[in-house]
Amino acid sequence: MPEGHTLHRLAHDLTDAFAGRPVRVGSPQGRFDAEARQLDGQVLDGAQAWGKQLFLEFPGERYIHIHLGLIGKLQLTPYDDQPPPPIGQVRLRLVGESTVADLRGATACDLWTREQVDAGIAKLGPDPLRPPDAGGDPLKAWARIGRSQRSIASLLMDQTVLAGVGNVYRAELLFRHRVDPYRRGDALTRKQWLAMWDDLVALMHDGVAKNRIDTVRVEHTPEAMDRDPRVDDHGGEVYVYRRTGQPCHVCGAVVRTAELEGRNLFWCPRCQRASRSRATK
DNA sequence: CAGTCATGCGCAG
DNA sequence: TGCGCCTGACTGC
Numbered sequence A: 001m002p003e004g005h006t007l008h009r010l011a012h013d014l015t016d017a018f019a020g021r022p023v024r025v026g027s028p029q030g031r032f033d034a035e036a037r038q039l040d041g042q043v044l045d046g047a048q049a050w051g052k053q054l055f056l057e058f059p060g061e062r063y064i065h066i067h068l069g070l071i072g073k074l075q076l077t078p079y080d081d082q083p084p085p086p087i088g089q090v091r092l093r094l095v096g097e098s099t100v101a102d103l104r105g106a107t108a109c110d111l112w113t114r115e116q117v118d119a120g121i122a123k124l125g126p127d128p129l130r131p132p133d134a135g136g137d138p139l140k141a142w143a144r145i146g147r148s149q150r151s152i153a154s155l156l157m158d159q160t161v162l163a164g165v166g167n168v169y170r171a172e173l174l175f176r177h178r179v180d181p182y183r184r185g186d187a188l189t190r191k192q193w194l195a196m197w198d199d200l201v202a203l204m205h206d207g208v209a210k211n212r213i214d215t216v217r218v219e220h221t222p223e224a225m226d227r228d229p230r231v232d233d234h235g236g237e238v239y240v241y242r243r244t245g246q247p248c249h250v251c252g253a254v255v256r257t258a259e260l261e262g263r264n265l266f267w268c269p270r271c272q273r274a275s276r277s278r279a280t281k
Numbered sequence B: 001c002a003g004t005c006a007t008g009c010g011c012a013g
Numbered sequence C: 001t002g003c004g005c006c007t008g009a010c011t012g013c
Helices: A004-018 A033-039 A114-122 A138-145 A152-156 A167-176 A190-210
Strands: A024-026 A046-050 A053-058 A062-067 A073-078 A092-095 A099-104 A108-113 A256-260 A263-267
Touching: A004 A046, A004 A053, A004 A073, A004 A099, A004 A190, A024 A033, A033 A062, A033 A108, A053 A114, A062 A114, A108 A114, A138 A152, A138 A190, A152 A167, A167 A190, A167 A263
Parallel strands: none
Antiparallel strands: A024 A092, A046 A053, A053 A062, A062 A108, A073 A099, A092 A099, A256 A263
């Protein structure tokens, strides 16, 4: 679930459901209790995402900073009469007029000052889901990528290079641009990078709108190819992500996987032919 | 029904 | 480099 599109979608949905009115803030699990008490009953000003970081803004320049990590979820549930009782380890619960939001399993849920938010954002690279003049400048990422000997696969997942891309968008972006995951950053051209960025902007906006990651072009959809749709918990239609051992939708070669920096990498060895300058990490 | 693994990342060692 | 976070879908017995 949580790549950048998930957090931006949550920011939008939270603003819709809670902003501009008093919100009950609690921590049924207890771990965020002291902080929740300080915010309980205050008006939520709004929610914003930057990469995979989510910020809920309260009066007095106080922000709830949330990072879902790998297994975290922020679940919004509409209710009519009474909010349903919390289930499991709910670290943060927001209750609005007709919506309840429950946070479980997150890596981070802290109360931050404006200075902490600014410092946190300053560490992040540009976010494809932000406007070019407000944090979405692809040249800031290129300044790092274009002179790096590290692999493009490693660079794409480095949130200080660009913010919001996770393992699915990484694999799919590299496939769509026929780039070997191990190609060195400095072996890409500026033009190639800008084309990848533009594609990422479109893919991730589509992800926000649909709340899932679909990356196959129209000619490679299940309907167009007369094949079965994807059925696992990921759900989206993709070219290579978690398709190890299956035939590439484009060329039929067997999709490969390898571990890189503790994460699985997926690619088609034929469509994404290895370049001469391959990085080792 | 126990075990595995996952769209992430900070920190201990 | 490996663990913690501590959810939840899927797998194999």
